[in-house]
Amino acid sequence: MAFKQNAAGEWTPATPQYALGEAFAAGIWNMGPGGSRFAPAMRPALSLEQTLSEMKAIGCTHVEFHDTEAEPADAETIMSAVRNSGLEVSMCTANLFKRGPEFANGNFGSPVAATRAESIRRTKDYIRTGIEIFDAKVYVYWNSSNGYGGPMQVNYKDLFQMTADGLNQVVAWMLEEYGSERALPIAIEPKPNEPVGWGVPADCGETLAIISLMDPKYRPFVGTNLETCHALMAGKRYAAEIGLAAAAGKVFYVHLNGGTGLKFDEDLAFGDNDFGVAVETLYTLQEIDYRNIVGIDVQPLNTDTPEQQSASIARSIRNFRRAQEVCKRIDSVELNALRSTADRAAVSEYFASVCAGVK
Amino acid sequence: MAFKQNAAGEWTPATPQYALGEAFAAGIWNMGPGGSRFAPAMRPALSLEQTLSEMKAIGCTHVEFHDTEAEPADAETIMSAVRNSGLEVSMCTANLFKRGPEFANGNFGSPVAATRAESIRRTKDYIRTGIEIFDAKVYVYWNSSNGYGGPMQVNYKDLFQMTADGLNQVVAWMLEEYGSERALPIAIEPKPNEPVGWGVPADCGETLAIISLMDPKYRPFVGTNLETCHALMAGKRYAAEIGLAAAAGKVFYVHLNGGTGLKFDEDLAFGDNDFGVAVETLYTLQEIDYRNIVGIDVQPLNTDTPEQQSASIARSIRNFRRAQEVCKRIDSVELNALRSTADRAAVSEYFASVCAGVK
Amino acid sequence: MAFKQNAAGEWTPATPQYALGEAFAAGIWNMGPGGSRFAPAMRPALSLEQTLSEMKAIGCTHVEFHDTEAEPADAETIMSAVRNSGLEVSMCTANLFKRGPEFANGNFGSPVAATRAESIRRTKDYIRTGIEIFDAKVYVYWNSSNGYGGPMQVNYKDLFQMTADGLNQVVAWMLEEYGSERALPIAIEPKPNEPVGWGVPADCGETLAIISLMDPKYRPFVGTNLETCHALMAGKRYAAEIGLAAAAGKVFYVHLNGGTGLKFDEDLAFGDNDFGVAVETLYTLQEIDYRNIVGIDVQPLNTDTPEQQSASIARSIRNFRRAQEVCKRIDSVELNALRSTADRAAVSEYFASVCAGVK
Amino acid sequence: MAFKQNAAGEWTPATPQYALGEAFAAGIWNMGPGGSRFAPAMRPALSLEQTLSEMKAIGCTHVEFHDTEAEPADAETIMSAVRNSGLEVSMCTANLFKRGPEFANGNFGSPVAATRAESIRRTKDYIRTGIEIFDAKVYVYWNSSNGYGGPMQVNYKDLFQMTADGLNQVVAWMLEEYGSERALPIAIEPKPNEPVGWGVPADCGETLAIISLMDPKYRPFVGTNLETCHALMAGKRYAAEIGLAAAAGKVFYVHLNGGTGLKFDEDLAFGDNDFGVAVETLYTLQEIDYRNIVGIDVQPLNTDTPEQQSASIARSIRNFRRAQEVCKRIDSVELNALRSTADRAAVSEYFASVCAGVK
DSSP, X not given: OOEEEOTTSOEEEOOOXXXXXXXXXXXXXXXXXXXXXXXXXXXXXXXXXXXXXXXXXXXXXXXXXXXXXXXXXXXXXXXXXXXXXTOEEEEEEOOOSSSOGGGTTOSTTOSSHHXXXXXXXXXXXXXXXXXXXXXXXXXXXXXXXXXXXXXXXXXXXXXXXXXXXXXXXXXXXXXXXXXXXXXXXXXEEOOSSSSSXXXXXXXXXXHHHHHHTXXXXXXXXXXXXXXXXXXXXXXXXXXXHHHHHHHTTOEEEEEEOBOOSSSXXXXXXXXXXXXXXXXXXXXXXXXTTOOSOEEEOOOOOTTOXXXXXXXXXXXXXXXXXXXXXXXXXXXXXXXXXHHHTTOHHXXXXXXXXXXXXXX | OOEEEOTTSOEEEOOOOOOTTSOEEEEXXXXXXXXXXXXXXXXXXXXXXXXXXXXXXXXXXEEEEETTTSOGGGHHHHHHHHXXXXXXXXXXXXXXXXXXXXXXXXXXXOSSHHXXXXXXXXXXXXXXXXXXXXXXXXEEEEOTXXXXXXXXXXXHHHHHHHHHHHXXXXXXXXXXXXXXXXOOOEEEEOOSSSSSSEESSOSHHHHHHHHHTSOTTTGGGEEEEEEHHHHHHTTOOHHHHHHHHHHTTOEEEEEEOBOOSSSSOOOBOTTSSOHHXXXXXXXXXXXXXXXXXXXXXXXXXXXXXXXXXXXXXXXXXXXXXXXXXXXHTXXXXXXXXXXXXXXXXXXXXXXXXXXXXXX | OOEEEOTTSOEEEOOOOOOTTSOEEEEGGGSSOOOBTTBOOOSOOOOHHHHHHHHHHTTOOEXXXXXXXXXXXXHHHHHHHHHHHTOEEEEEEOOXXXXXXXXXXXXXXXXXXXXXXXXXXXHHXXXXXXXXXXXXXXXXXXXXXXXXXXXXXXXXXXXXXXXXXXXXXXXXXXXXXXXXHHOOOEEEEOOSSSSSSEESSOSHHHHHHHHHTSOTTTGGGEEEEEEHHHHHHTTOOHHHHHHHHHHTTOEEEEEEOBOOSSSSOOOBOTTSSOHHHHHHHHHHHHXXXXXXXXXXXXXXOTTOOGGGTTHHHHHHHHHHHHHHHHHHTOOHXXXXXXXXXXXXXHHHHHHHHHHHTOO | OOEXXXXXXXXXXXXXXXXXXXXXXXXXXXSSOOOBTXXXXXXXXXXXXXXXXXXXXXTOOEXXXXXXXXXXXXXXXXXXXXXXXXOEEEEEEOOOSSSOGGGTTOSXXXXXXXXXXXXXXXXXXXXXXXXXXXXXXXXXXXXXXXXXXXTTSSOXXXXXXXXXXXXXHHHHHHHHHHHHHHOOOEEEEOOSSSSSSEESSOSHHHHHHHHHHSOTTTGGGEEEEEEHHHHHHTTOOHHHHHHHHHHTTOEEEEEEOBOOSSSSOOOBOTTSSOHHHHHHHHHHHHHTTOOSOEEEOOOOOTTOOGGGTTHHHHHHHHHHHHHHHHHHTOOHHHHHHHHHTTOHHHHHHHHHHHHHTOO
C-alpha cells in the first residue's frame, strides 16, 4: 500500500518507517567508469551483480534504477539479481535525458507535442514497472532537459503549465490503473541548470508552485525529491528546502550528496566540502521526523581508482553517521530557547561549537 | 472595486486596465540623497512636492509609498499633495525593515511572537490607509528581514508556515473589515538576500509555495510583485518568473528595474546592463496581457548629481519605450513557429537580430 | 617569426595582422555529435574533411586542434587535409583532460610528480607539432583538471607555484629548441570550474598572477586566451578581462562564445543570451586594437539537428558582424566625453540606445 | 622598521612576529549601531574609550582605523586613548568611499582626474599619519568604489593601469619621504562588488595582476589584505586566495570574517556559516607560517542587542581558537601523504572526520 487516507480523508504516502541510518539507497549509476565532456572513462565498468554486491557490502539496503539501466523488458531479470543481492528497490525513474535527441527540447513542458507525449508514455511505462515488478517505494521525475537555455526560447507561462499538465495526465492514468492505494508516490527532483541553462522546476519553491498548478485531486500524489547539490547550485540552503517541502507535506524522498555552490553538478559525497551542511541536514530530517529510506546520489571523484568505485557512497554513509554523532551534541531545548529569542549570535556560536566538538 | 468574481465564482483582482506604456509608477524613495554602508549621502534631500512634481514631469502617472515615508497619521495631508501633483497612488507598503530593531529577526515568519504580531498589526494599519485614504491599487508585502542568515538559526518548516499564517490573518481581517470587493490585492515581493543572508520567500517559486500553504479561501487575495533585480540576484530569468506567476494567475503588479546578477541589490534602471532583459520582459508582459500600472523601483546611481535625482526613473521609462520599439520588430507568428519546433538556434539568432536591429 | 623584439628589447608576439572580421577560427571539436553526462549523442559524427569543408563554407579561415583529435603522429596527414580545405591552423593545444585517468589530479600544478612530468612532456610534444607541422600562431594551455575540488585537497601555495614552474620548464625548453623568434606564443586559457570544483587559474587575474610567479625571462612568451563563457562562469565581465590582459600586454588570442553566468560550461554562440556582451566585446577589441585571428569556441545546442552541425559557429560569426554594425553607431568621442565625467547614467542610456538602435 | 632587505637584496616587510592566536586586531567600526539601506540603527553608539576598552576586554591586542573615524588632525588625541586602553594600532586606511560624492566614480582608477588626484592625496596623508602618529604595521587600500557598474562605463585597460599608476605614485612619495626602512607596507584589499557592480581589483588574482602592472621598483612595497567574506563573494576559496598571495610573497595582512557566498557583504563572524572554512584558513595560515597580527573585520548581526556590541568580534576570536583546536587533530604527515597521491576521497573524509571530531 503506497498511499493511505489521513483523518481528514486526504491521501498521503504510506511511507516506509525506518529510523534515520537504518536504510540507505544508492543509484546503480553511482558506481562505474565516470566520464564526461571534460573527463575520460576513469575506471572499468562493473556488472550489475558486482555493483549490487558492493552496495550491500558498504551498507546500502536499497538500490535505485533509471529505465535506461533497467529497461522494462529486462526488469524481471534485474529484479532477480536485486533479490539475490539482499537489496530492495527504493526508487525508479524514467531517464528522459540520455534516451535520445527527441528529449533535447524538454519533456512534460516541451513546446513540441510529440516530446510531451513520449515523455508521458515513458513515465507511465516505468511507473508500471515500479509498481508491478520492482515494488518501488517512490517514482522520481527529474526535470533534466525541461526548461530553456536562453531568452525567448519558450513561452514561459506555457512551460510551467504544461509541466503541471503532464503530471496531471500521469497521475490520472496511475489512479485509474492502480487506484489510490497502490499508486506510487511521484517525487519531483528539481535542478536549476545542466543540461539546460535554466531547468524547470529549479528548486523546491518552483516544484511546489508547479504542484499548485495541478488539478487539486491529483496533487496529493506528487511531492518532492530534493537533492543537496541541486539546492546548492540554486543558491539555496538544502535544509531550508527540506523545511519548505515539509511545511507542504511533500518530503516524499531525499537525495543526499554534496556540492560547492553555483557551478556544475558535482555530485560530491554527502558531507563533502561543508560538513555543517550534513549536520544541519541531519538535524532537520530529525526535526521533520523523516522516516523513509535515505537516498544517496553521488559520483566517484575523477581521482577515484578502480578500487574506489564505491568510495563516494561509502563516505556518504559514514559522514551521515558522523553527522548523527554531532547531532547528539545538540540540546534541542537549549537550541530552541536561543532560536525563540532570535539570539542569532548565540545560535551561530552554538552551531560552530557543536560542529567542531570544542566548547 | 478591487476584486471581482470570475465566471467560476473565484475572486480575482479588478486590475486597472492600461495599455503598456500608459501608466508608470515610481517609489517616493526612488529619488533623494542615496547613501548606504559604503556610500555617503550624495545629493540633497527633496521635499515631497518637489519629488512628486519631478515624477510627473518625467512621465509617471502614479506614486508608491512606504508607511515610514507616509505614516498613516500623515496620509491625508500627503494625499492632498499627490492630488495636487496630478499623480495617483498605485501601491503602498508597510516598511517592516527600517522601522526599528524589533524587526531584525523577521516579520510574519519571525520566531519571536511579538515581532509576528507587530508585523501583522502594522500591515493591517497600512492596508487600511491604502484602502481608505490612498485608494491604492495594490498593497505590497516585501519580505525584507524575513528569513535567516546562517545554519540552524530557525526552524525552517515553521518559518515558511508562519509566513503563510501571517498572510492568512491579514487577509481574514481585511475581508471581515472591507469585504471581498473592496479588498486590496496583496502582492508579495520576494528577494533572495539582503538584509538577511537568505530572505523568505526568495523568488516567485517560494512565493507561490507560501501562497499554497495558506488557507484556500484566502489565497485568491494574495499574489506577486516580482522585481527584476531581485530575480537576477536569485539566478532567475525575470521573464520566466513572470511566466510562472502568470500560470498561477498571480501577476498582481510588477517592479521593473535592473541588476547584474548574484550580488547586492543594485536597483539599476530598467534596461541597464542587459537590454535584452528589458526586451524579453516587454514581450512577456504583452504575451500575458499585463494591463496594470507598471511600477519602476530604482535608485539613482552613486554618480548621479543633484541634477540627476530622477535620472534612473526617467531612463527606465525611456528604455521601456525603446523595448516596445524593439518588440515591434518581432513577428510573433514567426517566433512561435520557431519555438514550436524547438529550433533554439534560430530563436537565439532571431532574438539577437531583433535586439540589434540588424538582419 | 612568432616573436620579435620591441624598441625596449622585449620579446613580444609577432601577431598576425588582420582587420576584425577578416579571420575567424573554430575548433575542430565545435561540430559533431555532442553528448555529455546529461545528454546522449545527438548528431552523427563527421569526417575531418566534412568538418573542414563546412567550416570554410560558413566563413572560417582557420581551424584549431587538440592533440587528441590530431595526434602528433597523424599531424602531417591532417595538415594536408587542412591545406586542401583552404584553411590554416591558428591554434593547437595538448588535451590534458580527456587523455586518461593520469590527469584526474591536475597537470602542471598536480601534487603528483608523474602527472606534472607527463603534462610537460605532452605540452612540449604538441608545441613541437604546432611549430614544425601546423605552423600554428598560438599554443593554448587550458587549465582543465588543474585545481582542486574541495577543502584541504592540495597545498594551495604549491599548486600556484608549481603551475608557474611547469610553464617555466616548457618555455625554457622551447627557447632552447627553437630560439625566441620561432617560439610559439603560449596563451593560458583560464576557467573557474568544471571538470574540477575550482580550476586554476580561474580567470584573467589569476592567469596574470601565475605569469608573475614565473621566471622574468620566460614571462614574455606566455599570455592569455580568454574565453567569454569561462569569464561569465567566474562572475567577471568578459570585456573587462580583456582590458586587464591588454594592460599587461597579454592578449595573445581570444575565444569568443556565450554563456548565462555562474553555472556549467554552456559554450553558447557568441552573442547568445546577452547581445550587449557581444557589442561590448567588439568595442573593446577595437579599443585595444586586436589584430589576431578571432577564435570561436562553441558547441552545437542539444536541439541542433544533423543539419545544424555548424549552426553555433555560423551564428557566432553572424553575431560578430552584427555587433560590428552596432559598434558603428557608437561615436567614440561622445562616449569618451561621457566616460571622462563619469556620467554613468548617460553612458548606460547611450549603450541601451545604441544596442537597440532606438534613439 | 617596516621593511628590511632579504639575502637577495629585495625589500620585504619586517612583519611583527606573533604566534597565531597571540595578536588580534579589530576595526573601530566593528562595534556600534549598525544600519544600512535595509536596516535602521540597531544599537546606541559607543564612545571611542568604550569601544577600545571593550575590545581589550574580549581579547584584542590591536585596533584599526579609517581616517573618517580618526582624522589626521585628531590622530594624536586618539592615539592617547589607544595607549590608555592598552591596545596598539595595527592598521590604518583612508576611507575613500564614505568621504563624499567626489569618490562615487572610483579612486586610483577613476576616469576623473580630480578623483584620482584626491585619492592619492588622502592616501599619502593617512600613510603619514600611520607612520608618524599611529606606528601602524600596515596601511590598507580597499578598492571601494574603484571599478564600474555596467557595460561601457569605463575604458577597462585604463582602469587597471591607472589603478597601478596611483599605487606607483603613492609608493614613490612614501619612499622619498620616509625611505625604504620606514615605509609602511601597503596591503590592497580586493572586493568583487558593492558599492559598485564590479569592484577592481576583485580578488587576489586581480590584485597581484595590478601589482605586476606597477613599476618593478615599487612592487615590493605593495601586497594584499585578503578578507574571507570578499573572497566568498567572488566565488573563491579563501584559503586558496591566501595560498596564491603566499606564492607571490604578498600576504602582508589578513582580514578574517565570514559570509555565505555570492551575495551582499555580510561581514559575519569568522567561523560563521561554514566552520570548515575557519579550519582550512587556520591550517593554511600555519602552512605559510603567518606571523603577523590577525585582523578581524566583522559587523554585529542585526539581531545583536546593545549588550552584544562586540559579539561578532568575540565570537570570531573564540572560533579562531576552536579552529586551532581542530587543527591539532590534523596529522600533517598523514594529510600530506594522502595529498601527494591525490587520494582526494581520503582527504575529503579525513577533513570531515577531523572537523567533526568523529573518527
